[in-house]
Amino acid sequence: MEPIxxxxxxxxxxxxxxxxxxxxxxxKYLKVTDKSGLAEGxxxxxxxxxxxTPNPDFALNRPExxxxxxxxxxxxxxxxSSREHAPWALAGYGFKAIISPYFADIFRGNALKIGLxxxxxxxxxxxxxxxxxxxxxETSVTIDLAAQQVILPGGRAVAFPIDNFARHxxxxxxxxxxxxxxxxxxxxxxxxxxPITLNTHL
Amino acid sequence: MPKTLFDNVWDAHIVRPETPDTPAxxxxxxxxxxxxxxxxxxxxxxxRGLRVRRPDRTLATMDHSTxxxxxxALGIIPVIDPQAIAQLDQLRKNCADFGIPLFELGxxxxxxxxxxxxxxxxxxxxxxxxxxxxHTSTHGAFGALAFGIGTSEVGHVLASQxxxxxxxxxxxxxxxxxxxxxxxAKDIILALIAKYGVGGGTGHVFEYMGEAMRALSMEERMTxxxxxxxxxxxxxxxAPDETTFEYVAGRPYAPKxxxxxxxxxxWRTLPSAxxxxxxxEMFLDASSLAPMITYGTNPGMGIPIDAPVPTPEQMPDPGxxxxxxxxxxYMKLEPGKPLLGHPIDVVFIGSCTNSRINDLxxxxxxxRGRKVADGIRVMVVPGSQQVKRQAxxxxxxxxFKAAGAEWREAGCSACLGMNADQVPPGKYAVSTSNxxxxxxxxPGARTLLASPLTAVASALTGVVTDPRTLLD
Numbered sequence: 088m089e090p091i092x093x094x095x096x097x098x099x100x101x102x103x104x105x106x107x108x109x110x111x112x113x114x115k116y117l118k119v120t121d122k123s124g125l126a127e128g129x130x131x132x133x134x135x136x137x138x139x140t141p142n143p144d145f146a147l148n149r150p151e152x153x154x155x156x157x158x159x160x161x162x163x164x165x166x167x168s169s170r171e172h173a174p175w176a177l178a179g180y181g182f183k184a185i186i187s188p189y190f191a192d193i194f195r196g197n198a199l200k201i202g203l204x205x206x207x208x209x210x211x212x213x214x215x216x217x218x219x220x221x222x223x224x225e226t227s228v229t230i231d232l233a234a235q236q237v238i239l240p241g242g243r244a245v246a247f248p249i250d251n252f253a254r255h256x257x258x259x260x261x262x263x264x265x266x267x268x269x270x271x272x273x274x275x276x277x278x279x280x281x282p283i284t285l286n287t288h289l
Numbered sequence: 290m291p292k293t294l295f296d297n298v299w300d301a302h303i304v305r306p307e308t309p310d311t312p313a314x315x316x317x318x319x320x321x322x323x324x325x326x327x328x329x330x331x332x333x334x335x336x337r338g339l340r341v342r343r344p345d346r347t348l349a350t351m352d353h354s355t356x357x358x359x360x361x362a363l364g365i366i367p368v369i370d371p372q373a374i375a376q377l378d379q380l381r382k383n384c385a386d387f388g389i390p391l392f393e394l395g396x397x398x399x400x401x402x403x404x405x406x407x408x409x410x411x412x413x414x415x416x417x418x419x420x421x422x423x424h425t426s427t428h429g430a431f432g433a434l435a436f437g438i439g440t441s442e443v444g445h446v447l448a449s450q451x452x453x454x455x456x457x458x459x460x461x462x463x464x465x466x467x468x469x470x471x472x473x474a475k476d477i478i479l480a481l482i483a484k485y486g487v488g489g490g491t492g493h494v495f496e497y498m499g500e501a502m503r504a505l506s507m508e509e510r511m512t513x514x515x516x517x518x519x520x521x522x523x524x525x526x527x528a529p530d531e532t533t534f535e536y537v538a539g540r541p542y543a544p545k546x547x548x549x550x551x552x553x554x555x556w557r558t559l560p561s562a563x564x565x566x567x568x569x570e571m572f573l574d575a576s577s578l579a580p581m582i583t584y585g586t587n588p589g590m591g592i593p594i595d596a597p598v599p600t601p602e603q604m605p606d607p608g609x610x611x612x613x614x615x616x617x618x619y620m621k622l623e624p625g626k627p628l629l630g631h632p633i634d635v636v637f638i639g640s641c642t643n644s645r646i647n648d649l650x651x652x653x654x655x656x657r658g659r660k661v662a663d664g665i666r667v668m669v670v671p672g673s674q675q676v677k678r679q680a681x682x683x684x685x686x687x688x689f690k691a692a693g694a695e696w697r698e699a700g701c702s703a704c705l706g707m708n709a710d711q712v713p714p715g716k717y718a719v720s721t722s723n724x725x726x727x728x729x730x731x732p733g734a735r736t737l738l739a740s741p742l743t744a745v746a747s748a749l750t751g752v753v754t755d756p757r758t759l760l761d
Contacts, residue, residue: 103611103612103615104608104609104612105487105488105587105589105612107587107724107726109705109724109726109727109728109729110726110727110728113706113728113732114353114705114706114707114729115706115707117325117353117354117707118325118354118370118372118373118375118376118707119328119372119376120328120329120332120375120376120379121328121329121332122329132727132728132732161608162488162608163487163488163491163521166487166488166521166587167423167518167519167724167726168422168423168705168724169326169421169422169423169425169437169438169439170325170326170439171326171329171421171439171440171441172440174439189488189491190491191488191491191521192457192491192492192521192523193423193436193437193438193439193518193523196438196439196442197439197440197441197442200439200441200442201441250312250455251309251310251311252310252311252312252453255310263441263445263453264333264337264441264444264445264448264449266311266453267314267445267448267449267451267453268339268448268449270304270305270314270449270451271449273304273305273314274304274314274316274342274449274450274451277304277316278316278450281316281318282551282555283318283413283415283416284544284548285318285319285345285346285411285413285416285542286345286346286542287319287344287345287346287347287348287389287390287411287542288344288345288390289390289541289542
């Protein structure tokens with residue numbers, strides 16, 4: 088995985104609460120056995136009109152949103168299904184970070200695993216960001232992962248929480264599976280002591 | 290400090306404790322996999338040259354992209370969709386290459402992953418159980434810590450049998466009082482989510498407790514735990530009791546003889562201490578509940594079936610007014626108008642929420658000797674091949690077919706629009722499943738979530754119907 092440190096990107100607003108992962112990527116796109124084609128299915132119900140042409144009114148389709156890499160989204164973003172296809176689709180489309188007042192638990196974990204930053208901000212910052220984007224659709228924000236800060240247009244820096252270990256992994260381009268595989272000795276001791284004897288090979 | 294049920298299960302699975310710099314390494318007792326969220330995880334294992342650490346703690350089934358059409362003359366369920374064929378073939382190959390047992394499409398034990406775990410006795414109190422599926426919360430009904438994971442984490446568990454996890458917060462969900470006739474477990478969970486919202490449980494693990502919970506069967510507890518995720522909680526748990534032990538006893542993968550007795554002794558130590566403290570509390574009075582139905586596009590948009598659809602003026606803030614407007618525009622429902630009597634097109638009885646034998650018995654009881662309304666498509670989809678066999682032994686299939694309903698093969702079916710079972714654009718479906726998201730049951734589908742009782746009452750009339758009208 089590529090290390091992530093600081094990046095600046097154009098922000099686009101999707102100020103709806105409770106955007107579920109079925110909206111991020113509908114189930115019909117989940118029949119793949121790899122990660123291909125998912126970006127095309129991103130927000131498909133909103134992005135395309137019934138005849139298949141792009142919906143000009145959808146935020147991501149507006150010309151000024153071209154190249155956006157930061158999505159400012161409503162509360163409880165990513166609720167519903169555990170499909171990692173949702174962060175895959177967002178990252179495939181070009182997003183590097185999602186900013187929201189709060190994320191659904193499974194989505195947040197999945198996004199962190201693939202280097203799509205879930206940035207949780209307070210309500211005031213969320214509304215301030217929405218106002219900036221409304222006034223200037225070319226608004227850019229800077230995300231400094233090392234300092235755990237979002238830098239808003241105008242220079243105000245807002246701290247955001249992120250799990251220390253996930254931050255360390257993202258900053259250094261380390262993946263979490265490698266760390267888990269190093270725990271083998273402890274896992275063996277645990278297994279030797281566990282009273283549970285389940286065997287799925289009946 | 291007095292411990293909760295969650296604490297007891299969590300603490301017993303710590304391989305390496307959480308530190309300020311690293312999350313806990315949590316051991317996973319049972320890993321369930323299916324065709325949709327596992328292929329990319331196996332690719333990762335192959336690329337890194339890793340094996341599956343515990344194939345004997347892993348079990349696969351086929352459920353999401355599978356058809357539920359009747360078997361052909363050879364007794365085979367034909368798969369027509371080439372992408373689904375490729376996905377199922379990939380799972381077959383992955384299971385063969387890595388030595389994982391697989392319940393193949395159409396085989397005797399195949400079914401929805403959250404139906405087969407419990408019915409096979411794989412799901413046991415005190416276990417940690419994960420699956421690449423958010424409705425893994427279902428297994429919490431047994432006092433297991435069970436939650437959905439993404440595909441990266443599926444890879445983690447395949448390779449290491451562990452997950453990196455930060456300790457979630459706990460939330461006591463007290464459900465007191467007794468349900469009135471015609472009101473069911475499904476109505477409890479729909480009412481809870483309507484009260485506390487789809488994000489109310491975020492960051493927490495629910496523990497359902499109280500008089501109403503104790504009175505429920507295992508199947509009913511599963512219905513409630515299943516939809517914990519719809520309330521934002523990654524997991525929901527119920528303390529194991531005699532009802533739990535009786536359900537688990539004698540099932541194929543459950544401990545036997547002296548091992549079972551030893552397991553029960555261990556399981557009896559799991560419940561929360563009376564003085565245990567939770568981070569948060571929720572409360573519901575079961576005796577005040579009516580049958581529930583959803584009108585909108587998330588599971589929190591639910592009302593008592595005899596109540597009018599909310600109006601924007603009733604919403605507390607601009608965000609929820611905007612959400613309601615968008616939902617009612619999609620659903621083509623009028624604010625302030627009753628849902629009762631609204632015409633419907635499809636009734637779906639199935640899904641990991643409500644496809645178990647008790648659900649089917651309840652539906653059959655009310656369909657016996659009756660016909661579904663003209664022009665209504667009624668799909669009855671058993672949760673597993675075992676549920677299907679049992680229903681057929683009891684003659685329920687004959688009742689469904691005589692009433693004009695479809696009796697199908699086991700699978701996720703019309704819950705998620707991933708196979709051929711879909712609700713057509715613009716049509717209304719009363720569905721016993723768990724999600725009414727935009728397009729969930731097919732592009733443009735309009736889903737009204739409800740209990741199996743409400744579903745059968747509505748199937749008989751062709752309009753949204755209060756199930757209490759079925760009672761003598």
